[in-house]
Amino acid sequence: MSLQITIDGRSLSVEKGQTLLQVARENGIDIPTLCDFPGLPSHGSCRMCVVEIEGRSNTPTACTTLAEDGMVVQTNSPIVQAQRIELLKLLLSEHTSSCLICTEKSHCDECMVTLRKAGVTTGCRSCSMDGACALQDLVERFGITEIGYPVRYRMLPVQKQDPFFDRDYNLCILCERCVRVCEENHFSSTLTLAGRGTDAIVSTAFGRTHIEAGCSFCGACVEVCPTGTLSEKTRKWDGKPEREVSTTCPLCSLGCQIDLLVKNDMVIGSLPAHASGSDMLCVKGRFGITELVNHPTRLGHPIAVNREGSLPVSWEQAIEAAAEKISSCAPGKYGMLISADCSNETLYVARKFVREAARSNHLRTSSTALYGDGLPVLQRLYGLAQPLSVLSEADIILCLGFDGTYAQSVVDVGLHRAKKHGAKLVTLNANEHSLSKAADEWLRPEPGEEADVIEMLVENTRMGEQQNRLSPIASQAQRVSDMLLKSRQAIILLGPAFLTHPDNLFLLKAVERLVAQTAAQLIILPDSANLAGAFRTGIITPATTAGLQDLEVLHLVGETVPPHLPDQPFILYQNIYPPRRDLPAGLILPAAAFTEEDGTFLDHAGRTRSIQRAVPAPGEALPSWQILCRIARKLGVAGFDYENAAQVRAEYETTGFTGADFAISVPGLLQPGLDVFQWVRREDHAYMGFPLGTLVAGFRRLYPE
Amino acid sequence: MVKILENKMIVPNICTITVFAPEIAGSVKAGQFAILRVDEDGERIPLTVSDWDAERGTITMVYVMVGKTTQKLATLTTNDTLATVVGPLGNPMEIDLFGKVICIGGCYGNASIYPIARALKEKGNRVTSIIEGRSSYMLYWQEKLKTVSDQLIVITRDGSQGKAGHIGNLKSILAAGTPPDRVIVNGCNYLMMRAAQETLPFKIKTIVSLNTLMIDGTGMCGVCRVTVNSSTKFACVDGPHFDAHEVDWDELAQRRKAYLSEEVQTLRSSMAQ
Amino acid sequence: MSEEPKPKPKIDLNRREMPKQEEHVRSHNFLEVALGYTAELAMAEARRCLQCKKPFCIADCPVQIKIPEFIQAIADGDFAAGVRILKERNSLPSVCGRVCPQEEQCEKHCALTKRGGTIAVGRLERFLGDWEAAQPEMALPELSSPTGKKVAIIGGGPAGLTAAADLIKAGHQVVIYEALHKMGGVLYYGIPEFRLPKAIVDREVDYLRRLGVEMHTDFVVGKTRSMDSILEEFDAVFVATGAGLPWFMEMSGNNFNGVYSANEYLTRINLMKGYAYPKNDTPIKRHRKVAVLGGGNVAMDCARTALRLGAEATIVYRRSRTELPARLEEIENAEEEGVKFHYLTLPVRTIGDDRFNVTALECLKMELGEPDASGRRSPVPIPGSEFILPFDSVIHAIGNSPNPLIPQTTPGLTIGRKGNIVIDSETGKTSKERVWAGGDIATGAATVISAMGAARKAASSIHEFLMS
Structure with a gap:
């Protein structure tokens, strides 16, 4: 049913249930707001959007007033304009506002060189939001030149004890966007409004730190803050970005779309790419990337290493030395280890390189080593993998070994949302985890007995009603089985912890049967960004000590140097950071990070996700696939003349792969008790073999040793 | 190792630190500075000695948090120690019976003009102190300044206390x-430069205390070079007090910025901790 | 054990080379370039010494080390005895063995020099110093019984440390006042790690501390406390505050960002450990093309440091290679490592951009004219030969004046034309009663060992005064 209202003299027809603010926006009528934010429910606290309605003595807020038939609304009358200005002045009197009205503010940038580095914000020029602040916009819009009220600075200590962002509530205007986005959109109750009247302040319960209060550091609050109250520690001094580049986060398999914020050819931040359908990020994609790609140790120039030390060399010298080593190396004595954090393009070129340029069949990855015995089953399950979006279809979700406390907190939000829409949540986890409280049932076996519980579920769902309910967990399993049997659409979500569980062969086989039994949809969430790509390219042979013996040349692409190499091979080390242990002899070849190259990944559901070059690589660093091509060309091998990533991709997409191309058959290798390299632990959340905790200061706080 | 007796933020972003340094307290004069180093890996930074107590053997400095070192300094508390406090360095301010003297301070300068005003007052001058800040909450040491001044004038950008405006009001x-x-005049370059512009038409001798980059502070390195009256001076041993109308302000501003990108880089990595 | 009877030794002219780091390796690290003799090499070198009856080497040594005696001790394999002999006259053997210009001193008139087989006195001295440091216990010499007299030494550099050693051994109480936060003066802030590791300076300083020398760092005499106040507490004062006021070439553009005094550049790196920035707080710019003006040892140090920080380093010198005042060894090291040299080039102007950053150096070509008073052929500019070299940094390494702090703040001291404290060259006495001075503060910038020699003379004069 449609209503007729008049706004600023325009007659508009509107849907019932729309607020005046919505109607105005849809019709291009600009009403100023502060506390309003897209995707958040109306709040009405800042009162910037006050309007005049004929026949009413008060001036209600447009964001909380529903349109009624026949309403006549003025959004810009002298009365509301005056009210807005007074309200804004009141806000400014409790904000560090002097720069806003200073007549010499234009001189500041040139003369006051130290301002940007200030420890505590005392004005716009020392504020991280200078130029992007909602208050500044309004002051300009209303032409305010004086504050007119007694000013007050609350002298609250700036909260710096948490990782990733600081909180200076002296700048807060109490719009509560942060509180609302945390509660409404992220199902978290980290933030609340404490105190009354002039003492009101956004806080955690009992004023605890964010870490203590259970914050996942998704950064949504920082993104919605209209002032400089919440500021990213690493971005405080950078000001507004010059441009944004949409790309894919490579720090797990979710494939979240991110907008890289770029200034002076440097990545200064990352935000969820709302336009590409990612409304939120977890701490990795939100706060990990800047420090990761700008790390001071990033490699920029090739280096030759020998027993006496290391020596910078030109690319020509490096490529020639690499080619010479490979060509003089006996057949079968060359081996490559490649990370599944690499793009499809690099994986594909690497595969071709090993076969055609190095004439070897020795291609392994440490990424699959983590999956040990369960790898073949995981590969089979991957054929069933569904994207995260199917969560909305579920009426029961069984989360196996999932914990979204920090990393992958995006999934946590999806699960909460599904629960809100009526789905039952069941978790299976030996430890406290992010869903401990939210789960309808928490199956909590002793560590190591997870597979037994899945077996119970398999048996129960196969047999229907069961009699064996001797242990509490068995009766709990029976309840869950009943739920599964009655469900319309069950979803099984396999978290990283189960995928790399020491017992994963049995776990995954049991999951396979349970999926078959319950016709559940399956979501698999590995930590490696491009595990699906590695599977597709057939790079699945795990790195083992035995497999690395007897090599003359070991080529590492995005992998770290394995410990205890018995035969001291010559190492071609291709990565974005220097090796963590000394190379005995070899070449260090600087590679581009994902922000510096074009390419694609396959996400957890096998969908293609693309990455874009946003900034130049440091020094002379090159995309990994280009380094391989240059060596291959130096070796005189044809077929490595790609001009860009798109050409590689075209060839990759038309090629069929089988793992059997590589002589070692996978199941044969995977005997129980095999000596598998685990130099990257799953909980390290590594990128290119480097645990994020070694690169990003805040991660050391979230994942202490 | 020098013991900290008190270290606290007094107004937003501005802190006072009092340390036990009896030798310095016994010899410091108005207008001199000390160089300190927070820890073994730390850099050397110059801070004006703004007050001292020879009997207790203490000196007090006021600093602004504008970089890694000052922010690291601000995290220390009573009984913590500093690796280095050396001084007093630089020449004392020329104190004589001039007649009527105006002392202008902004930012840390609110404090650093205090001992100067005190010495001038003791000499028998008529002292007017002017302090300038963005807002009333940025002002401090007003009571102390009143005790050594015949008149105290306050200027704030937002008019929240005293006259509304900035140092441009000096003209009136x-x-x-x-x-x-x-x-x-003591304070940031901008304040000192603007004040000099205001006094020039009146031909009033105007002395500024320059805050250049420094390392040793004893004339050894020369990073504190400034051009005064067309010749190069070392702020640490020739200054820090110079005739404001002879200082090359543009050059000074650019020399202050020499390490800006490194300073930001340091902050970026240290503040992420 | 030598055979009896001893056959007359054949003269061995094969001067033993000291192992060095390979040039392409060392130009990228701050580790010491020279690796030092092994015991075998040292003994082989020592056995070559002719043990002259009238040794010229001692005569040319500013501190009169009994050179043939310590060399004999090495030849005999009695390194402890060698150290004892050495330390009678020189308390900083590891330092002097590294930084003395031996070719101008002890080695210059070695009997074997004319025959091209000079004994490597410096390397042997260095060997003994390092050998001793590697021993579990460093032996301390006997100190004379306490005299009850107090001497203050102002400045903890080579002169100050030498005087302190002599005076404490003579039984006086010694207190050193050092302005910086580290003892060692130029040994610490000036000479780079790759030529003189700071651990060695610390070791020699620690040796003096164990002898009982009291040391106050972060203490600026003349500022923290006046000289006259020091004189009230002490019986004598030795001023050794060095040449700490850098010179800049007279030309325009010296205040652009990227222009350094050698002192600033080296201090940022050595004293403040700027090479470890950002781990250490003091920043150093990573320049790409660095010009070093001057041709002395300090210029070589700057150029080689710049190289190690990843820059292309160029020495710009107005005369030719033969006139370079730096030690040949240092010139060769610099050349091997890849430092470029622009000879017969006179910088006339530093050019900068609108952000005040250095972009280039304008130079004039020179030609060598007639020899001047110093015997060096003086360079003459070729008119109209101006040309521009692109650089983003210019380091002035053309020398220093004596540090002005003491001269400016101490009444009663006679000051020379160059800002130096005037002394009696035999005794080191100044015009002020009970005050001696020595080293660069009296002579202007010179070498470490000449400062040490002056310090020994002053110490002996102070001792004489105190005991009279």
């Missing part, structure tokens, strides 16, 4: 009464 103050015989 100078024009109003008998012009002073000397003006002394």
Whole structure:
């Protein structure tokens, strides 16, 4: 049913249930707001959007007033304009506002060189939001030149004890966007409004730190803050970005779309790419990337290493030395280890390189080593993998070994949302985890007995009603089985912890049967960004000590140097950071990070996700696939003349792969008790073999040793 | 190792630190500075000695948190120690019976003009102190300054206390009464430069205390070079006090920025901790 | 054990080379370039010494080390005895063995020099110093019984440390006042790690501390406390505050960002450990093309440091290679490592951009004219030969004046034309009673060992005064 209202003299027809603010926006009528934010429910606290309605003595807020038939609304009358200005002045009197009205503010940038580095914000020029602040916009819009009220600075200590962002509530205007986005959109109750009247302040319960209060550091609050109250520690001094580049986060398999914020050819931040359908990020994609790609140790120039030390060399010298080593190396004595954090393009070129340029069949990855015995089953399950979006279809979700406390907190939000829409949540986890409280049932076996519980579920769902309910967990399993049997659409979500569980062969086989039994949809969430790509390219042979013996040349692409190499091979080390242990002899070849190259990944559901070059690589660093091509060309091998990533991709997409191309058959290798390299632990959340905790200061706080 | 007796933020972003340094407390004069180093890996930074107590053996400095070192300094508390406090360095401010003197301070300068005003007052001068800040909550040491000044004038950008405006108001103050015989300005380069512009038409001798980059502070390295009256001076041993009308302000501003990108890089990595 | 009877030794002219780091390796690290003799090499070198009856080497040594005696001790394999002999006259053997210009001193008139087989006195001295440091216990010499007299030494550099050693051994109480936060003066802030590791300076300083020398760092005499106040507490004062006021070439553009005094550049790196920035707080710019003006040892140090920080380093010198005042060894090291040299080039102007950053150096070509008073052929500019070299940094390494702090703040001291404290060259006495001075503060910038020699003379004069 449609209503007729008049706004600023325009007659508009509107849907019932729309607020005046919505109607105005849809019709291009600009009403100023502060506390309003897209995707958040109306709040009405800042009162910037006050309007005049004929026949009413008060001036209600447009964001909380529903349109009624026949309403006549003025959004810009002298009365509301005056009210807005007074309200804004009141806000400014409790904000560090002097720069806003200073007549010499234009001189500041040139003369006051130290301002940007200030420890505590005392004005716009020392504020991280200078130029992007909602208050500044309004002051300009209303032409305010004086504050007119007694000013007050609350002298609250700036909260710096948490990782990733600081909180200076002296700048807060109490719009509560942060509180609302945390509660409404992220199902978290980290933030609340404490105190009354002039003492009101956004806080955690009992004023605890964010870490203590259970914050996942998704950064949504920082993104919605209209002032400089919440500021990213690493971005405080950078000001507004010059441009944004949409790309894919490579720090797990979710494939979240991110907008890289770029200034002076440097990545200064990352935000969820709302336009590409990612409304939120977890701490990795939100706060990990800047420090990761700008790390001071990033490699920029090739280096030759020998027993006496290391020596910078030109690319020509490096490529020639690499080619010479490979060509003089006996057949079968060359081996490559490649990370599944690499793009499809690099994986594909690497595969071709090993076969055609190095004439070897020795291609392994440490990424699959983590999956040990369960790898073949995981590969089979991957054929069933569904994207995260199917969560909305579920009426029961069984989360196996999932914990979204920090990393992958995006999934946590999806699960909460599904629960809100009526789905039952069941978790299976030996430890406290992010869903401990939210789960309808928490199956909590002793560590190591997870597979037994899945077996119970398999048996129960196969047999229907069961009699064996001797242990509490068995009766709990029976309840869950009943739920599964009655469900319309069950979803099984396999978290990283189960995928790399020491017992994963049995776990995954049991999951396979349970999926078959319950016709559940399956979501698999590995930590490696491009595990699906590695599977597709057939790079699945795990790195083992035995497999690395007897090599003359070991080529590492995005992998770290394995410990205890018995035969001291010559190492071609291709990565974005220097090796963590000394190379005995070899070449260090600087590679581009994902922000510096074009390419694609396959996400957890096998969908293609693309990455874009946003900034130049440091020094002379090159995309990994280009380094391989240059060596291959130096070796005189044809077929490595790609001009860009798109050409590689075209060839990759038309090629069929089988793992059997590589002589070692996978199941044969995977005997129980095999000596598998685990130099990257799953909980390290590594990128290119480097645990994020070694690169990003805040991660050391979230994942202490 | 030098013991900290008190270290606290007094107004937003500005802190006072008092340390036990009896040798310095016994010899420091108005207008001199000390160089300190927070820890073994730390850099050397110069801070004006703003107050001292020879009997207790303490000196007090006021600093602004504008970089890694000052922010690291601000995290220390009573009984913590500093790796280095050396001084007093630089020449004392020239103190004589000038007649009427205006002392202008902004930012840390609110404090660093205090001992100067005190010494001038003791000499028998008529002292007017002017302090400038963005807002009333950025002002401090007003009571202390009142005790050593015949008149205290406050200027704030937002008009929340005293006159509304900035150092540009100096013109009207100078024009109003008998012009002073000397003006002394301490604060950021901008304040000092603008004050110099205001006093120039009145031909009033104006002394500024320059805050250049420094390492040793004893004339050894020369990073503190400034051009004064067309010749190069070392702020640490030739200054830090110079005739404001002879200082090359543009050059000074650019030399202050020499390490800006490194300073930001340091902050970026240290603040992420 | 030598055979009896001893056959007359054949003269061995094979001067033993000291192992060095390979040039392409060392130009990228701050580790010491020279690796030092092994015991075998040292003994082989020592056995070559002719043990002259009238040794010229001692005569040319500013501190009169009994050179043939310590060399004999090495030849005999009695390194402990060698150290004892050495330390009678020189308390900083590891330092002097590294930084003395031996070719101008002890080695210059070695009997074997004319025959091209000079004994490597410096390397042997260095060997003994390092050998001793590697021993579990460093032996301390006997100190004379306490005299009850107090001497203050102002400045903890080579002169100050030498005087302190002599005076404490003579039984006086010694207190050193050092302005910086580290003892060692130029040994610490000036000479780079790759030529003189700071651990060695610390070791020699620690040796003096164990002898009982009291040391106050972060203490600026003349500022923290006046000289006259020091004189009230002490019986004598030795001023050794060095040449700490850098010179800049007279030309325009010296205040652009990227222009350094050698002192600033080296201090940022050595004293403040700027090479470890950002781990250490003091920043150093990573320049790409660095010009070093001057041709002395300090210029070589700057150029080689710049190289190690990843820059292309160029020495710009107005005369030719033969006139370079730096030690040949240092010139060769610099050349091997890849430092470029622009000879017969006179910088006339530093050019900068609108952000005040250095972009280039304008130079004039020179030609060598007639020899001047110093015997060096003086360079003459070729008119109209101006040309521009692109650089983003210019380091002035053309020398220093004596540090002005003491001269400016101490009444009663006679000051020379160059800002130096005037002394009696035999005794080191100044015009002020009970005050001696020595080293660069009296002579202007010179070498470490000449400062040490002056310090020994002053110490002996102070001792004489105190005991009279």
